[in-house]
Amino acid sequence: MLLNETAEKIRSMEIRGAGRIARSAVGALRDHAAGLETSDTASFLRSMKEAADLLVATRPTAVSLPNAVQTVMRSLEGAKSVDEAKAAIKAAADSFILSSKHAVEWIGEIGARHISDGDVILTHCNSEAALACILTAHREGKAIEVFATEVRPRNQGLLTIRALNDAGIQTNFIVDSAVRSYINDVDLVITGADAITVNGAVVNKIGTAQIALTAHEARTPMVVAAETYKFAPRTILGERIAIEERETGEVLDRRIAAGLPHVRVRNPAFDVTPARYVDLIVTEIGAIPPAMAYMIIRDHLGWGIGEFHKAFEIDERIQE
Numbered sequence: 425m426l427l428n429e430t431a432e433k434i435r436s437m438e439i440r441g442a443g444r445i446a447r448s449a450v451g452a453l454r455d456h457a458a459g460l461e462t463s464d465t466a467s468f469l470r471s472m473k474e475a476a477d478l479l480v481a482t483r484p485t486a487v488s489l490p491n492a493v494q495t496v497m498r499s500l501e502g503a504k505s506v507d508e509a510k511a512a513i514k515a516a517a518d519s520f521i522l523s524s525k526h527a528v529e530w531i532g533e534i535g536a537r538h539i540s541d542g543d544v545i546l547t548h549c550n551s552e553a554a555l556a557c558i559l560t561a562h563r564e565g566k567a568i569e570v571f572a573t574e575v576r577p578r579n580q581g582l583l584t585i586r587a588l589n590d591a592g593i594q595t596n597f598i599v600d601s602a603v604r605s606y607i608n609d610v611d612l613v614i615t616g617a618d619a620i621t622v623n624g625a626v627v628n629k630i631g632t633a634q635i636a637l638t639a640h641e642a643r644t645p646m647v648v649a650a651e652t653y654k655f656a657p658r659t660i661l662g663e664r665i666a667i668e669e670r671e672t673g674e675v676l677d678r679r680i681a682a683g684l685p686h687v688r689v690r691n692p693a694f695d696v697t698p699a700r701y702v703d704l705i706v707t708e709i710g711a712i713p714p715a716m717a718y719m720i721i722r723d724h725l726g727w728g729i730g731e732f733h734k735a736f737e738i739d740e741r742i743q744e
């Protein structure tokens with residue numbers, strides 16, 4: 425898909441979900457690289473850097489996006505010609521997409537082990553990773569029932585209930601504010617994540633923190649299903665995860681809002697659940713407590729402080 429088209433689809437949420445965003449972005453980078461006609465390495469690198477910046481700027485919160493783009497852009501290091509650079513980008517993008525899909529499968533396998541026959545599960549938003557756990561448990565023959573929230577204002581819950589319905593899983597569709605009314609019927613909460621910070625806090629769809637708090641009070645385990653590339657390396661350096669504020673028309677029709685001059689509509693797309701309300705994070709390399717976030721960043725993402733130096737080197741080469 426074309427670069428600008430992909431960027432627009434991510435911005436408008438036609439392409440959404442932290443994993444899908446990441447895969448689409450690296451696919452767009454790969455296709456952009458293949459289509460560049462220059463033989464000048466510096467101008468190729470410049471164009472790739474602009475493409476990477478454009479994609480990363482589309483949505484600020486899901487760290488899967490910059491992590492994926494960074495993974496692919498790092499493959500440019502050491503490329504001595506445009507052809508070499510194109511081949512490196514393609515290999516890195518294809519490998520990222522494949523391993524991202526495998527990661528979801530592994531998360532499904534591992535997550536399903538935390539689901540018992542007869543469990544009632546509550547999920548929020550539409551997460552590939554969380555759904556993988558639920559669908560795998562169902563495929564294994566466990567009788568499960570799900571509560572799925574509506575997910576105002578973008579109604580991603582509709583995607584979730586369609587997937588659950590298609591699989592033949594008994595599902596209860598509830599408004600976001602009904603979670604506390606049903607939490608005592610729930611054995612396990614499973615959500616996805618858009619970002620996980622070094623201190624194990626989980627950034628996910630708005631409403632997740634309320635659900636986690638409710639689950640904590642009810643002593644219902646809160647499980648987060650997330651690929652390792654959802655962990656945010658720059659939080660080691662004190663960088664905070666930006667919470668995307670989307671346009672207010674998503675929440676209240678602009679014509680109605682125009683007649684309410686004293687009302688300010690707020691529309692944060694994500695919230696932060698502190699680590700103490702998260703029992704387990706299921707990743708493709710195993711289920712871990714949130715306190716292990718630093719080790720995931722250090723050992724499995726392979727960059728942190730060095731990331732800045734690498735990015736700087738690419739900038740220098742562009743200026744040559």
Ligand SMILES: O=P(O)(O)OC[C@H]1O[C@H](OP(=O)(O)O)[C@H](O)[C@@H]1O
Pocket residue numbers: 440441442443444548549550551552553554580615616617618628629649693
């Ligand atoms: O990567 P997977 O597990 O599919 O999704 C992770 C998260 O991405 C989504 O964000 P949005 O709907 O794009 O704002 C939701 O917050 C979901 O929990």
